[in-house]
Amino acid sequence: MSYVPSSFRVDDPERIRALLAAHPLAVLVTFGGGCLHVSHLPLKFVPDPAPHGRLIGHFARANPQAQQYDPSIEAVAVFNGPEAYVSPSAYETKRETGKVVPTWNYAAVYVYGELRFFDDTETTHGVVSGLTDTHEAKQKDPWAVTDAPADYVNTLLGAIRAFEFRITRIEGKWKMSQNRPGADRQGVMEAMARGGEDEHAVLAEMRLLYPDKPV
Numbered sequence: 001m002s003y004v005p006s007s008f009r010v011d012d013p014e015r016i017r018a019l020l021a022a023h024p025l026a027v028l029v030t031f032g033g034g035c036l037h038v039s040h041l042p043l044k045f046v047p048d049p050a051p052h053g054r055l056i057g058h059f060a061r062a063n064p065q066a067q068q069y070d071p072s073i074e075a076v077a078v079f080n081g082p083e084a085y086v087s088p089s090a091y092e093t094k095r096e097t098g099k100v101v102p103t104w105n106y107a108a109v110y111v112y113g114e115l116r117f118f119d120d121t122e123t124t125h126g127v128v129s130g131l132t133d134t135h136e137a138k139q140k141d142p143w144a145v146t147d148a149p150a151d152y153v154n155t156l157l158g159a160i161r162a163f164e165f166r167i168t169r170i171e172g173k174w175k176m177s178q179n180r181p182g183a184d185r186q187g188v189m190e191a192m193a194r195g196g197e198d199e200h201a202v203l204a205e206m207r208l209l210y211p212d213k214p215v
Contacts, residue, residue: 002076002171007178008173008178010172011172012172015174019081019109019172020043020079020109023080024135025042028040028076028078030069030070030115031069031070031075032068032070039059042131043056044134052167054166056131056162057162057165059161059163061160071114074113075112075114075115075165076110077165079111080107080108081106081201083106084106084199086102086103086177087191089191090188091184092183092184092187105175105176105177106202107175108173110170112167113167113168114168115164115165116165121154125157127164128157176206176209177206188206189203
């Protein structure tokens, strides 16, 4: 269970799906064999079946997480979006009372559900091809699985285990200074504008939340 205060909660499916597409490398946590298993995996969101859709991905077959899975314990995939440190110096409250502490602004999506494994070559090939086509779409010269020799691909397919993650619920958390006074939010946005790539990504999210702020 994730901790998502109501002020940080985002339920908008479009914003959630945009984060899943922009930050597809998830942390997948499952339980099996008496312990938790954790892997970083690129996962692709598929909108069907309703109401929540599913994720598709694959493990290395040698990964214990691919073999030791207890479907009675809910799995969770964590997608991390834009994030940046927030210094107390950004707050107007620091100058007024000094009663401030450091924090972090970030966006994340927690996806809960159950895994279903595939062990046939055709389905596994489809999963790998789907992931590849999605991530190669932005390349100048997109690579396809069919560009590699078929016998080579088949050998590699035997070394992985594909799966789909049937989603039962999704929680979006955008912690973007909602719990701070307006002047503090303005100060944070100005600080993000002076930062680097990470800070600018957070600023873009804050602008969506606070379109009236002149930054």
